[in-house]
Amino acid sequence: MNDEENLWPPALGHHPAGTVRRTELEALSNVRVVLEWCASGRLRCSAKTGRPTAASVAGLASLLAAGDFYRNEAIAAYAWPLIVQAAGLAELAGTRLQLTPRGHTALTAPPAGTIRSLWTRWVSHGVIDELSRVEEIKGQRSSNALTSVKTRRQTVAHALETSAAGEWVDIDHLFRRMRRGKLSPTVARSERAMWKL
Structure with missing residues (x-):
């Protein structure tokens, strides 16, 4: 492993066709950030659609490892609240996402296993x-x-x-x-x- 691979948050690499992001490393950090935000009651979503509010998306984007993918178009910060809902790690209590018992367990579990279960659930249980x-x-x-x-x-x-x-x-x-x-x-x-x- 070279010095660049030891950097945290992950360094952005440059490629002739664009920017290379090591999203597999970012995800390990980001899943914890999202679960902590749910535990604190700061992540809000529409009670009707389950989609995150603009304020929650903006706040979450500022906390994600290496930020969101595009400055003017939230992708990761918009998706994370939907993904944890689909996986049954968080659920709406009014307009706030709160951790389920499974979510509380995931908060202290190794993040790689949590990411694996998020992917498996998203394939069959996506919110939108x-x-x-x-x-x-x-x-x-x-x-x-x-x-x-x-x-x-x-x-x-x-x-x-x-x-x-x-x-x-x-x-x-x-x-x-x-x-x-x-x-x-x-x-x-x-x-x-x-x-x-």
């Missing part, structure tokens, strides 16, 4: 459909327009399982491999539904 944040895709609320989010997530999870452990994969390479292996998730339920989107 990720596509709902892409407002440019109109017609998502039409009946029978989108395929099951669970099915799409399972397809992506299966594609990721085909990647070699411990190796980085370029996203374009992953997408090409998914198309060749017929592992691209189907979004529209039918050709007719495609016209609704």
